[in-house]
Amino acid sequence: MAKGPDVTRAQDDWQKLSSQYWNAWNDATRKAFGVEAGAVEPGKAPWHEGLEQWSRMFDAGSARNVQSETVERLLAGARSYFALLQKLAEQGAGGKADPQAWTAAVRESFNFPGADAALFDNPLARAMRELAGHGAKGFEQMLETVQPAMRETRALLDLPAFGYAREHQEHYQRMAKAWLDYQHETNRYNALIARASRRAFEVFEDKLAERGEPGRQVDSVRGLYDLWVDAAEDAYAEIALSDEFREVYGALVNAQMRVRKHAQLEVEKVSNDLGIPTRTEIDSIGKRVHDLHRDAKDRGEHDADLRDEVAALRAEIEKLKGARPKAPRARKAAAKTTRATRKPAGEEKP
Amino acid sequence: MDPIRIDPKRALDEAMRAQQKLAASFKTLREVEDVDYGATDKEAIYTEDKVVVYRYKGKGRPTAKAPLLICYALVNRPYMVDLQDDRSLVKNLLALGEDVYIIDWGYPDGGDRWLTLDDYINGYIRRCVDAVAKHAGVKKINLLGICQGGAFSLCFTALHQEKLQNLITMVTPVDFHTRDNMLSHWTRGMDVDLFVDTLGNVPADLMNWCYLTLKPVRLNQQKYVAMLDILDDKVELENFLRMEKWIFDSPDQAGEAFRQFIKDFYQGNKLVKGGLEIGGKPVSLKTITIPVLNIFAEQDHLVPPSASRPLGEHVGTKDYTQLAFKGGHIGIYVSGRAQREVPPAIHEWLAKRTK
Numbered sequence: 254m255a256k257g258p259d260v261t262r263a264q265d266d267w268q269k270l271s272s273q274y275w276n277a278w279n280d281a282t283r284k285a286f287g288v289e290a291g292a293v294e295p296g297k298a299p300w301h302e303g304l305e306q307w308s309r310m311f312d313a314g315s316a317r318n319v320q321s322e323t324v325e326r327l328l329a330g331a332r333s334y335f336a337l338l339q340k341l342a343e344q345g346a347g348g349k350a351d352p353q354a355w356t357a358a359v360r361e362s363f364n365f366p367g368a369d370a371a372l373f374d375n376p377l378a379r380a381m382r383e384l385a386g387h388g389a390k391g392f393e394q395m396l397e398t399v400q401p402a403m404r405e406t407r408a409l410l411d412l413p414a415f416g417y418a419r420e421h422q423e424h425y426q427r428m429a430k431a432w433l434d435y436q437h438e439t440n441r442y443n444a445l446i447a448r449a450s451r452r453a454f455e456v457f458e459d460k461l462a463e464r465g466e467p468g469r470q471v472d473s474v475r476g477l478y479d480l481w482v483d484a485a486e487d488a489y490a491e492i493a494l495s496d497e498f499r500e501v502y503g504a505l506v507n508a509q510m511r512v513r514k515h516a517q518l519e520v521e522k523v524s525n526d527l528g529i530p531t532r533t534e535i536d537s538i539g540k541r542v543h544d545l546h547r548d549a550k551d552r553g554e555h556d557a558d559l560r561d562e563v564a565a566l567r568a569e570i571e572k573l574k575g576a577r578p579k580a581p582r583a584r585k586a587a588a589k590t591t592r593a594t595r596k597p598a599g600e601e602k603p
Numbered sequence: 604m605d606p607i608r609i610d611p612k613r614a615l616d617e618a619m620r621a622q623q624k625l626a627a628s629f630k631t632l633r634e635v636e637d638v639d640y641g642a643t644d645k646e647a648i649y650t651e652d653k654v655v656v657y658r659y660k661g662k663g664r665p666t667a668k669a670p671l672l673i674c675y676a677l678v679n680r681p682y683m684v685d686l687q688d689d690r691s692l693v694k695n696l697l698a699l700g701e702d703v704y705i706i707d708w709g710y711p712d713g714g715d716r717w718l719t720l721d722d723y724i725n726g727y728i729r730r731c732v733d734a735v736a737k738h739a740g741v742k743k744i745n746l747l748g749i750c751q752g753g754a755f756s757l758c759f760t761a762l763h764q765e766k767l768q769n770l771i772t773m774v775t776p777v778d779f780h781t782r783d784n785m786l787s788h789w790t791r792g793m794d795v796d797l798f799v800d801t802l803g804n805v806p807a808d809l810m811n812w813c814y815l816t817l818k819p820v821r822l823n824q825q826k827y828v829a830m831l832d833i834l835d836d837k838v839e840l841e842n843f844l845r846m847e848k849w850i851f852d853s854p855d856q857a858g859e860a861f862r863q864f865i866k867d868f869y870q871g872n873k874l875v876k877g878g879l880e881i882g883g884k885p886v887s888l889k890t891i892t893i894p895v896l897n898i899f900a901e902q903d904h905l906v907p908p909s910a911s912r913p914l915g916e917h918v919g920t921k922d923y924t925q926l927a928f929k930g931g932h933i934g935i936y937v938s939g940r941a942q943r944e945v946p947p948a949i950h951e952w953l954a955k956r957t958k
Contacts (some may be wrong), residue, residue, distance in 0.1 A: 327827045331625075334828040338618040352640045464606035464767075471607045474614050478828065494784055503792015509800045510794070517801070536716065536803065550726070599713035 312339075337481075340473050356458050428515040435508040442505045448490040450485075450543055457484035604771040621831050628834035635837055636857055642926040643697065645705075649734035653709030656731045658738065659685070661697030667777035667950075667956045670702040670739040674728060674759075678810060680708055680852050683881040683936050684749070686708070687845060695946035699730055701953070704735045706752075710854040716796050716803050716859040720864060722756075728759045732766050745953055747771040750832030750932075752907060754868060757914075758879070759924060761886045769956050771949060772786055773895045776904045777888075777917065780872045781909040785817050790869040799862040807853035846937070875917055886915075894922035894956045898945065903932040 337359065414422035460480055464471055471477045492498050521531040611857040638858050649656040656672075673693075675681035684705065696703050707727070711718065722942035736744050747754025753775025760770045768882035781786045788814050799805070817821045879886040897920050899911035908927065915923045926948055935941050 327830055329830060332623075333619070333824055334831075338614070340619070413790075417611060442784045455756075461606040470605065470608055472613070474617050475828075476610060477607060477609070479825065482820050482825045486818055489819065490785070494783070494788055494902060498793050499788050502789045503794075506792075507794045510797045514797070532803070533715065539713060540717050542714070547722065 258377075279461045302472040334475075334478050337478050356454050356461065359457065359477070360454055421522075424515075424518065428519065431508070431511040431515050435505075435512045436506040438501070438505040441501045445492055445498055445501055452488035452491060453481075456488045457481055460484050612817045613756060618677050618695075623760065623832040628840075631837050631840055632777065634949065635841050636782075636842060638841055638848055640682045640687065640849065641685050642674050642691045643685050643694050644936060645711045648738045649731060650706070651727065651730060653715065654727050654731065655707045655709065656734055657705050658709060658735075659693050659697055659703045659705070661864075663700075665697075665702035666700030667938070667953065669741050669743060669745050670704055670735050671696065671745045671747055671949075671953065672735045673703065674746060674752040674756050675708070675746045676707060676749060676753075677708055677711075677856060678751060678853060678856070680849060681705055683849055685847065686771075686937055690842075692941070692946060693864060695942055696950060699946060699950040700708055701950060702739060704738075706731050708854065711804060711857045712855070713804065715857045717859050719859045719866075719882075720755075723860055724755055724758050725762065725882045725884070728755060729766075731762055732759075732763070737765065743768045745769045745771070745951070745957060747773065748775060749773045750775060751864070754864075754874065757874065757888060757891070758881050758886050760893065761888060761890050762881065762884055764891065767893055768958065769894045769896070770891065770951060771898065772911070772914065773867050773898045774900055774903055774911065775897070775914070776868070776906045776910040777915045778872065778910050781907060783846045783907045784910050786813070786871050787910075789864055793865070794941070795862055795865045795870070799858045803858050805856040805858065805861050807855050810856065811851060811853055814865050814905065816916075821947055827859075827898075832866060846933075862912040874912065888917040889919040892920050892926075895920050896949070896952045898924065898926045898935070898948070900928050900930050900932055900935045902934070905932045922956070 258401075414420075414426070457480070460483065463469065464480070471480060519530060521533060524531045616846040623914060635907065644660040647655050648658050659668075670775060673681070674685070678786070678879060685691045688694070693703050693705070695871055697786075708727075731742060731745065735769060736742060746756050746760065746769075748759075748771070750752070752771070753772035754777070757775070757777070774788075781787075797864065802809075830843060832844060851913055867873045871878070873887065874886075895914070897911060897914045899908050901908055903911075912925070915925060928941065928945065930938050930940060935945060
């Protein structure tokens with residue numbers, strides 16, 4: 254489509270402003286973070302260098318220890334947003350009425366400097382990777398440690414085991430198979446996440462199209478970013494609530510547990526050989542202690558109930574004892590009766 | 604019409620502001636204090652293993668006729684209800700005259716690996732309820748269960764109703780099999796026996812990873828982009844970090860209790876389908892005849908309202924009240940709206956029913 258003079262002027266204005274802005278940003282970055290002129294690597298965006306400098310400032314001193322997690326998380330989130338800012342600054346001049354063109358600009362923004370090329374076009378996978386907690390990292394590290402064993406036994410997976418070491422061989426075969434299963438399930442899971450990412454761009458286009466109505470237009474980069482997030486979450490929810498995802502998710506969790514289980518068995522074998530207490534032994538002891546602890550509590554409560562019952566009985570006895578003064582009255586009454594009885598008897602006397 | 608109408612100058616200003624906030628953050632991030640939590644003084648009135656029951660100290664004497672015990676979930680720390688001075692359900696309840704106690708489950712370790720739901724519900728909760736009643740000098744107390752603690756409170760009430768006057772559930776899952784319950788959906792394909800047999804106690808990091816993947820972009824990116832806006836504001840930054848601390852300060856889950864909770868609640872949906880047993884005793888919501896107040900959040904992504912709303916259909920009480928809060932799973936405790944709406948609603952409901 255040919256561009257009219259208004260569009261061309263708008264683009265010129267944008268580029269002029271953009272140029273001023275990048276210069277200002279470069280200056281600000283240098284001033285704020287102490288980057289020397291020319292330190293920004295060619296091809297790297299100033300926002301990227303700014304973020305890197307910003308994060309490096311927390312390397313020194315105690316600030317890193319206190320706030321490093323915050324810094325890392327902010328960096329992970331901010332990179333996408335800053336990349337979008339730059340991409341729209343470069344490409345977002347007027348004349349793009351087509352939601353597809355905006356979607357392409359947003360998609361392109363995920364291909365920022367330093368980003369994992371494998372995750373370009375798959376921002377959900379990036380989000381997943383960025384949120385990996387220590388638990389997930391630990392498991393990845395554990396996988397690295399078992400990889401040599403995997404390579405060692407991969408070729409032997411389908412061979413029958415025999416001889417003195419046959420039990421060990423079968424164990425390694427099962428372990429390797431579990432690892433292969435886990436890789437297979439991981440691939441299935443990643444495929445669904447990639448599908449959710451593709452779907453996210455479609456949903457984004459739909460959402461953009463809805464914003465074509467007067468009064469609903471997106472008027473800020475943050476607004477556009479937030480709209481993209483809404484689209485990504487809607488698309489992810491569609492996939493994540495599907496029966497297919499449920500099956501794949503369950504299979505992935507179960508496959509990972511089987512790998513962990515085999516790794517534990519391996520550690521137990523080594524521990525046994527070295528005479529070190531194993532997890533199984535500790536669990537066994539823990540279970541017995543728990544049962545004893547529970548019995549003791551039950552008995553304690555039972556004893557308390559008994560004590561209450563005894564106390565109640567004692568109180569009752571005391572109450573009865575307290576009623577003793579009635580006894581003399583009873584004797585008096587008895588005496589009266591006797592006297593009364595005697596009286597007639599006396600009356601019998603002449 | 605173009606769906607995007609971004610004024611170039613405004614966009615560039617937006618980017619420059621973000622850069623300036625980043626620069627300012629170096630100063631504020633180094634100035635922020637190590638965030639603490641808990642706005643209200645409290646005293647321990649009962650301890651057992653790692654469990655502690657605290658009584659909160661209000662400024663005046665409580666005017667409520669019976670104490671209110673809060674039973675929080677196992678999966679997070681209970682100080683969410685008393686996060687900071689201007690975001691505290693507890694503080695507001697105390698100000699209204701309630702006598703507030705809370706169960707702190709502590710951080711389970713390997714020694715707690717074999718704790719079952721029977722231990723938690725018929726054991727700890729029952730003894731905590733007794734301890735509160737004894738401390739307050741009453742025979743029956745009021746119980747407020749939150750999230751998973753709400754599900755526990757429902758079970759407890761079904762089994763030990765004679766110890767309670769009223770039950771309040773907040774953001775509590777009841778029907779675990781509604782279509783929008785993502786967490787429940789994912790657990791249905793899990794081999795939970797293999798899971799617990801392998802992991803023992805379930806690590807908190809793993810649980811948090813699972814929660815974050817419910818909304819991966821919003822919770823892992825957008826939230827931190829929004830953080831850019833407050834990077835130059837020490838107070839707001841401390842509030843943000845306090846919330847971060849709460850989110851990730853999570854206890855591990857006792858293995859056996861986790862196994863049973865996933866099997867019977869998430870997978871079996873026995874709370875509404877029937878067949879639930881705790882410690883060999885059948886649990887039926889129909890046996891609950893004391894007054895019940897059910898509060899849920901309309902934008903809750905962890906416990907969708909559709910999971911909480913059906914409680915009224917399943918309890919046996921004739922005195923059932925439902926309150927839908929405009930907010931999320933966390934906002935129901937910490938948002939400004941929550942401070943204004945939730946404590947008075949609880950207090951007024953209790954005041955009409957507590958003898």
